[in-house]
Amino acid sequence: MSEIIRAKNSGFCFGVRIAIEKTEDTIENNKNNNTRNIYTCGPLIHNKGVTDELAQKGVKIIESPEEAAFGDLLIIRSHGEGEEFYGRANELGLEIIDATCPFVMKIQKLVKQAKADGYNIVVVGDKYHPEVKGINGWCGFSSIIINSEEEAKSIEADNLFIVAQTTIKFELLENIIEILKKSGKRIHIENTICHATSIRQESCMQTAKKCDAMIIVGGKDSSNTRKLYEISKKYCKSTYLIEKIQELPLKDLKKCNKIGIAAGASTPERIIKEVIASMSEFITENQEDNLMHALMEEIEK
Ligand code: F3S
Numbered sequence: 001m002s003e004i005i006r007a008k009n010s011g012f013c014f015g016v017r018i019a020i021e022k023t024e025d026t027i028e029n030n031k032n033n034n035t036r037n038i039y040t041c042g043p044l045i046h047n048k049g050v051t052d053e054l055a056q057k058g059v060k061i062i063e064s065p066e067e068a069a070f071g072d073l074l075i076i077r078s079h080g081e082g083e084e085f086y087g088r089a090n091e092l093g094l095e096i097i098d099a100t101c102p103f104v105m106k107i108q109k110l111v112k113q114a115k116a117d118g119y120n121i122v123v124v125g126d127k128y129h130p131e132v133k134g135i136n137g138w139c140g141f142s143s144i145i146i147n148s149e150e151e152a153k154s155i156e157a158d159n160l161f162i163v164a165q166t167t168i169k170f171e172l173l174e175n176i177i178e179i180l181k182k183s184g185k186r187i188h189i190e191n192t193i194c195h196a197t198s199i200r201q202e203s204c205m206q207t208a209k210k211c212d213a214m215i216i217v218g219g220k221d222s223s224n225t226r227k228l229y230e231i232s233k234k235y236c237k238s239t240y241l242i243e244k245i246q247e248l249p250l251k252d253l254k255k256c257n258k259i260g261i262a263a264g265a266s267t268p269e270r271i272i273k274e275v276i277a278s279m280s281e282f283i284t285e286n287q288e289d290n291l292m293h294a295l296m297e298e299i300e301k
Contacts, residue, residue, distance in 0.1 A: 002253075002256060002257055002258070002259065002283040002286075003257065003258050003259070004259050004260075004261065004276055004279055004280060004283070005207055005210070005211060005258060005259070005260045005261070006207075006260075006261045006262075006272070006276065007200075007203040007204045007206070007207035007260060007261065007262035007263075008203040008207075009196070009199050009200045009203045010200065010203070010204075010217075010261065010262050010263040010267070010272060011263045011264075011265070011267050011268070011269055011272050012265060012266070012267070012268065012269065013194075013196035013197075013200075013265045014101070014102075014196060015078040015101025015102070015103060015104070015194075015196075016045055016078055016101075016265055016266055018078070018099060018101065018102075019044060019045065019075075019077060019078040019099035019101070020044070020045070020050075020268075022075065022097055022099040023038075023040075023044060023054060023059060023075055023097075023099065026038055026059075026073055026075060026097050027054075027057050027058065027059065030058075030073060035071070036071055036072050036073055036095075037058070037060060037068065037069070037072045037073070038058055038059045038060070038072070038073045038075065039059070039060050039061070039062045039067070039068050039072060039073065039074050039075065040059060040060075040061055040062075040074075040075045040076075040077055041061075041062060041063065041064065041065065041074065041076070041077070041081070041085075042061065042063070042077060042079075042130060043061055043077075044059070044075065044077055044099075045077075045078075045265075045266035046218075046219045046221055046222035046223075046225075046264075046266045047218070047219040047222065047264075047266040047267060047268065048219060048221075048243070049219075049243070049244065049268070049271065050266065050268055059075070065085065065088050065089045065092055065094055066088075066092065068092065068094050070092065070093035070094075071093055071094075071095070072094050072095070073094070073095050073097060074089055074094045074095065074096055074097070075096075075097045075099055076096060076097065076098045076099055076100050077099060077100075077130070078099055078100060078101040078104065079100075079101075079104065079129070079130040079131040079134060080100035080101070080104040080105065080108060080130075080131060080134035080135070081100070081130075081134045081137065082133065082134050082135075082136065082137015082138060082141070083108075083112070083137055083138050084137060085134075085137065100134075101166070101194075103166055103192070103194050104131055104134070104135070104166060106192070107135050107163050107166070107190075107192045108134065108135055108138040109138075110161075110163060110190055110192070111123075111135055111138050111139040111143065111161070111163060112138045112139060114139070114161035114188070115138075115139035115140065115142065117161075118159065119159055119160065119161035119188065120142075120144065120157040120158070120159055120160050120161065121139045121142060121143035121144065121160075121161050121163070122143065122144045122145075122146060122155065122160050122161065122162045122163070122180075123135055123136060123143045123144070123145045123146075123163055123164070123165065124146055124147065124162065124163070124164045124165065124168060124172065124173050124176055125145065125147060125164060125165025125168055126147055126165060127145040127147070129165060131165055131166065131167075132145060132165050135163065135165075144157065144160075146176065147172075148172075149172075149175050149176060149179055152175075152176040152179045152180060153179055153183075155180070155183075155185075158185045158186055159185075159186045160180065160185055160186070160187045160188070161187075161188045161190070162176075162177065162180070162187060162188065162189045162190065163190050163192045164190075164191065164192050164193050165192075165193075166192060166193060166194035166197070167193075167194065167197050167223075167224065168193060170191075170193055170198070173191065173193060177189055196265065197224060197265070200224070200228070200262075200265065201227065201228065201231055203262070204216075204228045204231055204232055204262040205231050205232070205234075205235060207232075207260040207261075207262060208231065208232040208234075208235040208236040208239065208260060208262075209235045209236070210258060210260070211236055211256075211258040211259060211260035212236070212238060212255075212256040212257055212258050212259065213236065213238040213239070213240070213252070213253055213256040213258075213259045213260070214232040214236045214238065214239040214240070214259070214260040214261070214262065215239075215240050215242060215248065215259065215260070215261045215262075215275060215279075216228050216229045216232055216239060216240065216241045216242070216261075216262050216263070216264070217242055217243075217261065217262070217263040217264070217267050217271060217272055217275055218241070218243070218263055218264030218266065218267045219243060219264065219266055219267070220241065220243055222264045222265070222266050224264050224265050224266075225241065225263075225264030225265075225266070225267070226241070228262050228263075228264060229241045232260075232262065236260070238252065238256070240252075242275070244271070245271075245274050245275055245278045248275065248278060248279065248282075250279075250282050253279070253282070254286060259279060261275060261276060261279075
C-alpha cells in the first residue's frame with residue numbers, strides 16, 4: 001500500500017506568513033476604496049501563483065516608490081528595505097504597511113546601533129539580495145558585504161560588527177569568523193541566521209531518505225525550493241520539482257510505496273494540500289485498478 005509522507009516544516013515560514021496576512025488584511029481594509037492602489041516593491045514572495053492571485057485582488061508590483069501616487073499603499077516585503085526607503089515613501093505621501101520579517105528587522109536595528117557606536121559593519125551574504133541591500137541601508141550603505149572566505153581575508157578595517165543574511169549556511173559564517181579571529185581584529189559577532197531554512201532542509205532530507213519518490217512543491221525561481229530539490233535528489237533519485245498539481249508525475253509514481261512531499265518557504269498551504277489530495281486520489285484509484293486486475297487474473301485461472 002502506498003503512503004504519502006509530508007516533510008515537517010514545509011511551506012510558509014513565519015516571516016512569509018506574516019507578510020501574506022498583512023497583505024490580505026490590507027486588501028480587505030481597502031476593498032471599498034477604489035481611489036488608492038496597493039503596491040509591493042518587487043514580488044511579495046517567490047511564487048507566481050500567489051503573486052498572480054494578489055494581482056487579481058489589486059496588489060500590483062512596482063520597482064520603486066516613485067511609481068506610486070500620493071495616498072497609495074505600499075507594502076514592504078519580508079526582506080525589508082533600507083532606512084532611506086521609508087523617508088522617500090513618506091515624502092511621496094504613501095502609506096507604508098511594513099511586512100519586514102521580525103528577524104530581518106532585528107538585524108536592521110542591530111547594524112544601525114552598531115554604526116552609531118562606531119563599529120565597521122560586516123554583512124555576510126549576497127550583495128545582490130534585497131535583504132542584504134536593505135540591511136546595508138540601515139548603516140548608511142557603509143557595510144562591508146562578503147560572501148566567501150577569500151573576501152573575509154581581504155578586509156582591512158578593524159573593530160568589526162558582523163551580522164549574517166538570514167538564509168546563509170552556518171558553515172560559511174563559522175569559517176569567516178575563524179578567519180577574522182585569526183587576523184587579530186577586534187570583532188563583535190551576531191549570529192543572525194534564521195533557523196527556519198535549516199530546519200526545513202533537515203526535514204526534507206530525513207523524508208527523502210525514507211521515500212521511493214519525492215515531490216518538491218514550490219516556485220522554480222525560488223532559491224530555497226531549488227535547494228530542497230538538490231538536497232532531496234541526493235538521497236532519493238526520483239525527486240520531482242513541481243509548481244502546480246498539473247505537473248505531478250503521476251505515472252512515475254505508480255510503483256512507489258512511499259512518496260514524500262516537501263515545500264519551499266513561499267509555497268502556500270492550499271497548494272501543498274491540493275497536491276496531497278490529488279496524489280491520495282490517484283493512489284486510491286491505482287490500488288483499486290490493481291485489485292481489480294488481481295481479481296480478474298484469479299478468476300481467469
Ligand atoms: Fe523571516 Fe526566516 Fe522566513 S528570516 S522571512 S522567518 S526564512
